[in-house]
Every structure is written in structure tokens, then in C-alpha cells.
Amino acid sequence: MIEWIVQHIFEKYNYWISIVLMLIGFYAMIAKENLLKKLIGLSIFQTAIFLFYVSLSDVGTGWGLRFGTAPIVWEHGIHEGYMYVNPLPHVLMLTGIVVAAATLAVALALVIRLYEEYGTIEEEEIMEKEMEIERGT
Amino acid sequence: MKLLPIVALISVILLGSLFIYVVEDVPAFGDPYSPPNRYIELFSIDAEGLESNLDAGVLPAELRTKIEEIGYTKENAFPSLEEGKYEIERKEGEGEEGWDVLILKGELFYPGLEKFYFIKEEDTKLKVYRYSIPVRWEEKCEEEMATPNMVTAGLADYRGYDTLGETTVIYTAAISVILLLRRRGRL
């Protein structure tokens, strides 16, 4: 039992850190009522996903394993025993980062338009004004 | 107390505890021979005299039928293992002693043989592995593209189609913000 905990929880600490960040962002997106705080939660969520994916690519962390170096060709290091870090997740996550930035920009533009229409950013006050319009007052 | 933060907290704790089922399958942190980094294990076969075939440079028929049983045939767009199109090389290293199967893929302007399968002998069985794609990137980047930077070469040439789509995404985001926020002749 203790062996299972040590092997799967303490040695894979990078995945657990990333999961904790993901849950913080997820909670902020659901439970907060200010629209800007929801957007900050979205940004934290996306950053945690990039961290999870890039930490899959690491090779060698010391303690007897070979060290990993940046994926740029380095003949001298290969003779001394270094290994390259896997370059494929870096490539895929570069695309992801740019898409996250574009999504955040369009979401902020939508928040500006909502403020110009209703005069407030709180979610509850916007719903009240919408229900008043529906009831016909 | 309001209802929404309590429901959100309970659902977050439940989702976090679901990860315990997943954490056994995720590869270890910093493992140089895990499936995303090096190779994936396909199957293992009893070795009875098959090594002499591999040393001579011919793939035995039982391995070939087993590989095609799994689904690595020509119809599924995998390279074929016919006579004369592959070579077998012996590889020595620390902890990695076995035979590499190099196959000629025949893509346009990309000459040469490529490492595809890796056969290793352990106890009395022969284990067959398949190399992942980053192994080809690391070994052939300097020779095929004269670029020391593997990440840029991967973005612009090996995965160039994805980068074209992503530049379109940035362009579309800039245009949609213009459509939302400019009215009545502003700016």
C-alpha cells in the first residue's frame, strides 16, 4: 500500500501539481460571478494544461539517470552522455498557446460590448435586467 | 450561504479524486524509454532459432505474419515489409542490445532508410518494439534540414500544415475583434 503511494503519488508529482492548478481554474470559472474573474480562471486552466503536456516530454532528472538538455543539436554533449528532451510536445503546445491568446482577446472584446449595453459586469445584475425586459416593464 | 460555490466545490473534489484511476497509466516522470519518448512495446514471441535469421539480415516469416495480424499492413498506410525494401542492423549500447529494422519509405525528396522496428532479446523471448516519431526528428534533423533547432524545423517543415492553420486563427481573431468593437466610424 505504501509502496503504491510512494510510486504513484510522490514520484509523479508534476502531474498532481498540474491537476491542482486545473481544478483551481475550473472552480473560478464556475463559482465566481464577475465576468472578468471567470476569464482569469479560463487563463489559469489553459496554462495548467500546457504544463501537463510539456512535462510529459522530460528526459532524465538526475539521481542516476542521464540528464536532458534542450533540443538543439550539440555534438559535444552527446559524447558526454546527455540526451535530448523530446521536442514533439513543445511543437504542439506552441500552437496551443497562440490559440489561447486569441481566445482571451475575443472574450475581452465581448466583455467590453456587454458593459456598453448593460452598464455592469456582474452576472446577476445582467440576468435581472434581462428578466425585466422579458416581463415587459 | 449561496448554493453555487458549494456545488462547485463538491464537483471539483470529485473530479480531482477521479485522477487516481488515471495516474497508474501515465508514464513516469523523466523516463527516457517511455512510449512518448522512445518506443512502444508491441508483442513478444518465443525465440527458437530465429536469431540466426536476424543476423543474416532476413526477417523471419512468423514475425511478419504477427505484425500483419496486429494491423500494420499496407492498406492502413504503414510501410510494407517486402523483400529488398528493408535492412536489419545490429545495435549495441548500454541496456539496448538488439536489432533495428530499417525500412525505405519512399517519400519525395527525403532519401534514405528509416528506423522503424526494434527487436530485443530478453530471457528466451523476442520482444518487438516500434519507434516513436521524435526518434527520427532527433537523428535526422541536421542531415535533412541543415538546422540545429529541432523545434523550429518541426514547426515549419515536419508539421508545417498545422502552423498554417494556426496563423489563420490569429488572423481571424484580429478581424473578429475589429468587427465587434468598431462602429459608427470610430478609429
Add this chain to the structure above:
Amino acid sequence: MSAEKKYGRDVVIETIARLMIPFIQLYGLYVMMGTEGAGGGFQGGTIIAASFVLYVTAFGITKGRSKFPESWNAAFKCLGLYLYAGIGLLCIIFSLGVAEYLNYAAVPLSNIIGHADTRALMIADVVEIGIGMTVMAAFVSLFFDLAWKEESVEEEGGNAEE
């Protein structure tokens, strides 16, 4: 122009911004041609866009808008994407229909230099510059859209809050 009247001039900030902006742009251009070391198109384009944000923060937004007008912005955005997609189509045309889309070695320059050096030249000088131009112009345009404020908007906001 009431927003501009509240904005005072500060000698220290303006001097430091004037000193730093050319070096930031030069560094961004160095990062953009990233085939010998770390770097790439997206990273370099973002660094040059950051230099424009520094100029607007130090000098005011009307001056910043006159330094980077709308026509140049649209030209940079479209030219970057045009270069990238155009190289792909050029590879199909030059090889008379044999090569695929975005296979850089089909260009006739490879008869002079060789396949590997042709690919290096195409990546570093055409594709990365195209990506960098599009990303820079898009981020600067996004920043100006989100930060501009007119007087008519302030009056409208006041009416809705009543």
C-alpha cells in the same frame, strides 16, 4: 481630448523608452530568425509587438496611433499569410504537379545548393518572417482596439448607469 489633458509628461519615462525601443526591436528580429539557436516566428513577432505597447504606454495613444496607421497594419497582416500559403502553392507549380503542398525541396533553387540547404533557407527567410509579421500586426491591432476610448462612449456609459 479630455483624456489627453489629464496625461502629464514625464522626462524620465520618455528618455528610457526612447533608449530601449530600438534594442527591443533588434532583439525581436534576432529571435525571429531562429534556426541556429532558440527562437521562432511566434516568439519574435510577440517581442516586436511588445515594443509598440511600450511606446503607447510612455507617449500616449494618439501619438502611438499615428506611428502605426491602419493601412500599414492591414498590409502586414495579409502579407504574412500570403507569403506562407503562397510558398506552398509555388512548390506544386514548380514541380509540375509531382510534389505535395509545402514540400520545400521542389523549388528549382535545390538544383544549385542541394535539398538540405534549400529547406534551411526557406524556413528561416520566408516562412518565419511571414509568421512573425502576421503575429506582430495582429497583436498590435488587438491592443489598440481594446485600449481606445472616445468621449461619446463615456457619455453613453453614464446614461446607462442611471
